[in-house]
Amino acid sequence: MTIPTVDHGDVETACPAWCTGEFHQAGGHRVDITHTSPETELTVPTATGPAVLLRLTLEQRPFTEREPGRDVFVSVELDGDHYACDPGQMDDIARGMAECATTVRSLARRLAILKETGR
Structure with a gap:
């Protein structure tokens, strides 16, 4: 896949099998390129319908220099915050x-x- 960036031009990257191919920062900086899986929602039944407890997504940032690093991790959304696990x-x-x-x-x-x- 080719992703245009403002700092490194067109960047070639291979998507992992689980990646959706949708990049959050296309046209941004190379460090912002992120592989993500489809989101998994864990819900519980309530009197008014299902309520989301948490959301889980496989994620990898192949060019980052920050935590959690370049390895794949699970992004867990709890109460509006995201945690790399x-x-x-x-x-x-x-x-x-x-x-x-x-x-x-x-x-x-x-x-x-x-x-x-x-x-």
Whole structure:
């Protein structure tokens, strides 16, 4: 794929198989070239329809000099902020979500008892 940049002219780059081929900074600087996968939304059901808990996207910045570096990572969007995560950090998020699920189930049981007993 050829991407025009203001600082290095036309830049040739091979897209990973998972890349959508849509570059956020086409026509920008070479350092801004980013490979991204399709976004995965994790949702939960609510009374008014699904609500998005978080969004996940594979990402790679082949010319960056900044963190998280040039290796592929998962961009996790939580509460409007984006976090670059490696596999261990993704496991931590999954573990945290499992702990949150336990808390939600516990509160659901408590609510059921309160409704049943009227107190």
